Every structure is written in structure tokens, then in C-alpha cells.
Amino acid sequence: MQLFYNPDIDQNTNQISFSKDESRHIVKVLRKNSGDQLEITNGKGWLFIAEITTADIKNCDAVILSKSYQTSRGYKIHLAVAPTKMNDRYEWFLEKATEIGIDTITPIICDHSERKVIKNDRFEKIIQSAMKQSLHYYMPQLNDAIAFKNFISKPFSGQKFIAHCEETERTSLKNALQPQTDILILIGPEGDFSSEEISLAMASGFKPVTLGNTRLRTETAAIVACHSIVFCNE
Template sequence: MQLFYHPGLTETASQVLFPKDESKHITKVLRKKEGDLLEVTNGEGLLFTVELIQTGNQALAKVIEVKIEAAAPYYLHMAVAPTKMNDRFEWFLEKATEIGVHEITPVICDHSERKVVKLNRFERVLQSAMKQSLHYRMPKLNEPRNLAEFLESVQEENKFIAHCEDHQQRFLLKNKVSPRSRAIVLIGPEGDFSPEEIELALQKGYQPVSLGNSRLRTETAAIAACHTFALANQD
């Protein structure tokens, strides 16, 4: 199944006008013709079955059927420090979308080596991963936030900070996950959170957690957290 992405489509849409890049892909690469059926999502849970009625530079299709994908039984917000190498953070975005994540915020920490983030590239990675994994909901990607500011503004049902300070008590994340709940997980940079950041998070009600005995890189830890929540919410 080839899945296409077209943001802004509503349940009442009767036609889909594809942008030029998608039109070229449909016509020149996939060699689709008038009368062929395509699957399109708006990234918000709707799946459209459409029939091509025009190809070329501006492909046009009429909507044949609309289906609604049920929302996940849980909501996971990952707040992750950008990695020094962009491709590692992009790997996290791709795999998290495949596994299941609902919201992502890059957080800038005291030990962050990368403090400038280009969201346009990250958005394209999310789109590609959503289509590849045949999901119909694309994770929400927020603007980067300073960690202290983020801690002041975000409220979720369950809040966790995964850090590497062995002298502080930590719980295994898998033992703290509540199925069918809303949660946020903080993952720090390569140099971990600073002691001051950990203390501030604890004051804000974040529970200190571990992801296991191994010391994980930022992107690996973030994926481990996503997988922990996904498994806890399997039927």
C-alpha cells in the first residue's frame, strides 16, 4: 500500500488536489493513470480512498471513501534534548513515529551541544515515517524550548525524567507506566541533565526513572521509553 499525505483535508472533502512534488511522484515515478485508486491521510486520523481524475503537473482525485482511525489508548509526549549529530535525532523521530508517539518537544539543556534546531527537516522525517509505517496520525512537533521554561509550562498526568545519576533513587520506567494515561518523559543530552535541572524537575513533580542497566545514548533512551509505553498499552 502506497500512502500519501495531504494536510488540511477534512472528513467532508470531495476532492484532493495534490501539490506539484506529489503530482510528479504520482505521474512520473509511480506512473499512475486516471481511474487508479490511491490512499491519502491528513495526518490527523483520517484515511481517504481516492480515484485519480487528472494526472500531470497538478494531479486531482475524487474522494471515494473516508475512514477514521481510532485514537491510541494513551498519549505520550517525549521531551528530548537534540543530539550533536542531526541524523541521530532524525533516527529517533523516524523510529518513534513507527513505534508510537504523539507529541515531541526538543528541549535545550545546560549540557546540550546543539542549541539550534531546524524543524522543517524534522517535519519531513515525521511525514516520511508516518507514510512508511502506514499510520494515519502524525506526531505533533513543537518549537524547541529551554528546559526550565518547559518545566514551568507543561502539565501531564504522569511525568518522568530519565537521568543517569546513580546516587539518586530511580525507578524502572516499565514499573511506573500506567496504561491508558497521558505521560511525558524527559530525555537529556549526551552529558545528561545537570544536577540543578534534575532537582528542578523533581520539584515540579517529575518521577526519576531508569531505562535499565545499560547507559544509553540520547536517541536510544528515547526509543526505549517509547517502546515501553507502546508495550504497556498493547491489547
């Protein structure tokens, strides 16, 4: 199954025109012709079955034959993860978290962050590609980078956790999770959160948790957290 993504269509759309790049991919790379069918999502839960009416490498058109809606699950996963020093590690996290099932990602700039500038354009493309590859019909939301202290003051109605490595009292994440509840988890940079950040987060209602007995890299910790939440809700 080859899933396409178009955020501009909805349940009222009856026909679609693909961009020049997508048209070229459909007609020249995938060798699709008039009469062939395509599966398209808008990243908002809808799946559209469309039939190609014009197979042109510069302007491919299709008519919508059917549409179906996949209801979202009963909980949301929001990971606020500090950018890694090497971009490819963060990109790996974005790809795998999207495949597992994540709803929102927020890059947080921390006291020990070595990377403080984020280029969302490439990250968005990685998320989009992973969504299509894993056949998800919901596009995860990637927020702009924000300072840690500004982020933790934002309201959140579900469970809030901070995963850190300090040898202080912490609860195992798997034991703290409540099924079918929105979850927000803070994951720090390579140098971990500072003691001040941990204290500020706890004062803002974040519960300290551990993800296991070993010290994990930022991107690994984020994936472990994401998978733990999904597994808890299976």
C-alpha cells in the same frame, strides 16, 4: 500500500488537487493513470480512498470515493528530548519513534546541550515520511525547541518522568507506568541532565526513572522509553 499525506483535507472534502511535486511523483514515478486509486491521510485520523481523474505530471486531480476514521488510542506519548550533537542521530530517533507510535516531540535545551539551534523543517519531513511508511493516520506534533527550565513549568495532566543517569534513587520506568495514561518523559543530552535540572524537575512533579542497567545514548534512551510505553499498553 502507498500512503499519501495532505493536511488540508477533511471529512467534508470531495476532491483533491495534488502539488506539482506530488503530481510528478504520482504520475511519473509511480506511473499512476486516470482511474487508479490512491490512499491519503490528513494526519488527523482520517483515511481517504481517492480515484485519479486527471493524471498530469504538473496537476494531478482525484475524487474522494470513501473515507474512514481511526479513533486515537486511549493515551498520549510526549517525549521531551535534548537535541543530539549530530543531527542524524536525532533524525533517527524521530523516524523510529514515529514508526513505534509517538504523539508529541519537544526538543529541550539543557545545561549540557551541545546543540542549541534546531531546524524543524527537515525534522517535519522525516516525521511525515515515517508516518506514511508505517501507515499511521496520525501525524506526531513537533514543537519548537524550548529551554529546559521553561518547559518543566508547563502544565501536564498525566504521568511525568525524568530519565537520568545519576546514582540516586530511581524507579524502573516499566514498573512506574500506568496503562492508558498520558505520559511525558524527559530525555537529556549526551552529558546527561545537570544535578540542578534533576532537582528542578523533581520539584515540578517529575519522577526519576531508569531505563535499564546500561548507559544509553540520547536517541537510544528515547526509543527505549517510547517502546516501553507502547509495550505496557499492548
